[in-house]
Amino acid sequence: MEQTSSKSLQKLIGLRREHKGLINLMPLQTGGVLTEAARQVLTEFGDGYSVCDFCQGSLCNVANPPIREFVQELLPQFLGCEVATITHGAREAKFMVMHSLARPGDTVIVDGNRHYTTVVAAERVGLNIVAVPNSGHPEFAVDVNQYTALIRQHVPKLILLTYPDGNYGNLPDARRLGEIAQEYNIPYILNGAYAVGRMPISMGDMKADFIIGSGHKSMASAGPAGVLGMRKKWEEIVLRKSAKYKNKDIELLGCTIRGVPLMTLMASFSFVIERVQHWDEQVSKAQWFSAELEKLGFLQLGEKPHRHDLLHFDAPALYEISQRVREKGYFLYKELKERGIWGPQPGLARSFKLSTFAADRQQLEYVIDSFKAILSKYG
Amino acid sequence: MEQTSSKSLQKLIGLRREHKGLINLMPLQTGGVLTEAARQVLTEFGDGYSVCDFCQGSLCNVANPPIREFVQELLPQFLGCEVATITHGAREAKFMVMHSLARPGDTVIVDGNRHYTTVVAAERVGLNIVAVPNSGHPEFAVDVNQYTALIRQHVPKLILLTYPDGNYGNLPDARRLGEIAQEYNIPYILNGAYAVGRMPISMGDMKADFIIGSGHKSMASAGPAGVLGMRKKWEEIVLRKSAKYKNKDIELLGCTIRGVPLMTLMASFSFVIERVQHWDEQVSKAQWFSAELEKLGFLQLGEKPHRHDLLHFDAPALYEISQRVREKGYFLYKELKERGIWGPQPGLARSFKLSTFAADRQQLEYVIDSFKAILSKYG
Numbered sequence: 001m002e003q004t005s006s007k008s009l010q011k012l013i014g015l016r017r018e019h020k021g022l023i024n025l026m027p028l029q030t031g032g033v034l035t036e037a038a039r040q041v042l043t044e045f046g047d048g049y050s051v052c053d054f055c056q057g058s059l060c061n062v063a064n065p066p067i068r069e070f071v072q073e074l075l076p077q078f079l080g081c082e083v084a085t086i087t088h089g090a091r092e093a094k095f096m097v098m099h100s101l102a103r104p105g106d107t108v109i110v111d112g113n114r115h116y117t118t119v120v121a122a123e124r125v126g127l128n129i130v131a132v133p134n135s136g137h138p139e140f141a142v143d144v145n146q147y148t149a150l151i152r153q154h155v156p157k158l159i160l161l162t163y164p165d166g167n168y169g170n171l172p173d174a175r176r177l178g179e180i181a182q183e184y185n186i187p188y189i190l191n192g193a194y195a196v197g198r199m200p201i202s203m204g205d206m207k208a209d210f211i212i213g214s215g216h217k218s219m220a221s222a223g224p225a226g227v228l229g230m231r232k233k234w235e236e237i238v239l240r241k242s243a244k245y246k247n248k249d250i251e252l253l254g255c256t257i258r259g260v261p262l263m264t265l266m267a268s269f270s271f272v273i274e275r276v277q278h279w280d281e282q283v284s285k286a287q288w289f290s291a292e293l294e295k296l297g298f299l300q301l302g303e304k305p306h307r308h309d310l311l312h313f314d315a316p317a318l319y320e321i322s323q324r325v326r327e328k329g330y331f332l333y334k335e336l337k338e339r340g341i342w343g344p345q346p347g348l349a350r351s352f353k354l355s356t357f358a359a360d361r362q363q364l365e366y367v368i369d370s371f372k373a374i375l376s377k378y379g
Numbered sequence: 380m381e382q383t384s385s386k387s388l389q390k391l392i393g394l395r396r397e398h399k400g401l402i403n404l405m406p407l408q409t410g411g412v413l414t415e416a417a418r419q420v421l422t423e424f425g426d427g428y429s430v431c432d433f434c435q436g437s438l439c440n441v442a443n444p445p446i447r448e449f450v451q452e453l454l455p456q457f458l459g460c461e462v463a464t465i466t467h468g469a470r471e472a473k474f475m476v477m478h479s480l481a482r483p484g485d486t487v488i489v490d491g492n493r494h495y496t497t498v499v500a501a502e503r504v505g506l507n508i509v510a511v512p513n514s515g516h517p518e519f520a521v522d523v524n525q526y527t528a529l530i531r532q533h534v535p536k537l538i539l540l541t542y543p544d545g546n547y548g549n550l551p552d553a554r555r556l557g558e559i560a561q562e563y564n565i566p567y568i569l570n571g572a573y574a575v576g577r578m579p580i581s582m583g584d585m586k587a588d589f590i591i592g593s594g595h596k597s598m599a600s601a602g603p604a605g606v607l608g609m610r611k612k613w614e615e616i617v618l619r620k621s622a623k624y625k626n627k628d629i630e631l632l633g634c635t636i637r638g639v640p641l642m643t644l645m646a647s648f649s650f651v652i653e654r655v656q657h658w659d660e661q662v663s664k665a666q667w668f669s670a671e672l673e674k675l676g677f678l679q680l681g682e683k684p685h686r687h688d689l690l691h692f693d694a695p696a697l698y699e700i701s702q703r704v705r706e707k708g709y710f711l712y713k714e715l716k717e718r719g720i721w722g723p724q725p726g727l728a729r730s731f732k733l734s735t736f737a738a739d740r741q742q743l744e745y746v747i748d749s750f751k752a753i754l755s756k757y758g
Contacts, residue, residue: 009648015646028428032428052408116623245499257602258595264425
């Protein structure tokens, strides 16, 4: 490494996060802010393979720390499923299920609002992807009844619904799709990366076959971390064991999150169980915030009244400003950051996404006032 | 979750690691002990998706923190390869390469000392696995020349070598296998999970097509984290992009270690570059320690003189004790733990594995004295 400049290496030491301590409205991040308990296990289990001190061959079977109890008892109860496991994240869980239940050339039907990783996971397996379109601007709603005709036409091996989607925070009728899935006997994946850990949700109530959650997105966990719940009938297929190593899951390659993210997921879990009970307060907070921003001339996209903290706004007034300032679209990021607020993707002003999940009403009042001040400054 | 006992949940809070602070000889763990710099980023980037503040669509392209520079400039130089990426770990890297280059029914030839995850990754792809046997007790050496006949016989899509293996710490002739791979034009994976970050190693010098490293095993990183280096010619195959999302890698499902383990890998990197320069000291320390334990009647398995810190001993005297004490094989773990030493897998006494990588000579002298004291106590 003689040619490596010491300057490049030096940069890697003492890295600081610019946005730490700001009011966080970033949709990817508001559900992943650690609890104090999770913060404490970071250093306790930070060293490499330190969760594996008492491994007997399988991560999900480790008794100390109590991973086995977490995965085999607490998680299934929380997810409303029969069998659960842990994954590197929601995308890896989707791939694992698709790779187990479908073969190259098979078809999966997904909602038009699906995350990009749903498409990439299906591509990695070699699947044909058929999408149920959304209703377009401004609601972008998915009518799950439209799955029926596509199921008849394409005879898919799997169907998937994103609940809610990450673009608009829409909550389609997941239970109705469960009825359709049962009628046609098609395995049904519910991607709840923005639901599990934020709001009450039960795989069983939705009549789904699989439920997927994200630790870093919605369960107050460090990344990468995810959870996968399923009906018992899929266990021997998705969690099939190696022919040679009888206690090793093939789709997990033995073990997945063998490190500190799992410990943060576990440390935050009792807090997460508690917080989903207060989801109604989150919804009313999001609705109030959305109404206040609409008074400023922004247009909330997605379902109304909104039932999730993920909000997407069209902002013609901000776009107009971005066309005549030196920073272009970055002016919004800069103005908000100067006010201690972090949320909209840097560079975007025409439309932007926010999540009200991690901020309290007082902070959101300040955010609303800040938008007012920015509009007035450039008005 | 009404049925969940609060006791189960309470256990998840304030989890402590029993072995923290002990002299660590656990082979899985000695190369993954964090540096002080890595420990500091744990809290800085602990919150969920906090490495993604300035994401423009791809983790390996993030400029702040300087992930792009780390992955695209520093890592290839360190690994002696042309193109590098980051993975969840060594097993996920093996799967990624196998899944890209081979199809179900194809054959991969591996060494008889391969990690179990090599087999499970191949099973996940649906490959036939052919193994070059080791020489058996006590050396368990792999002669890479034996790949030749098997290549002729099975016409594999890939060959893989574990360098060193995790059971005996043997270092087979990886460069010779590179020559064979080139002669027969078979892509060659070098699994360096216990090499990369501990000892100097260069993919190019070994004439390999791929090199794999493990962050949590050997790069002073939190788990899960891994690295994958390759020749430029494989980039468009292994790092092929989604047809729909042009900046998303299919095999990475977009992004892999999107969280704090990556930051620890980066924070420790300059330290890791430095420490591999002192590998000769590690080797002489391991050889001295091995010779001292052999004086106590233990038999070191694997190559002699040994060229790695992973050591495996047959211990007939300890086995004899385990047959007549109440704790059975656990007596060794208990006796060592009482003396502040953590290493052999709890329950094992007949033979055990240790790594001298993280302990200094003074600590190892104390370990040797402790073994003496244990033998004498039960003698």
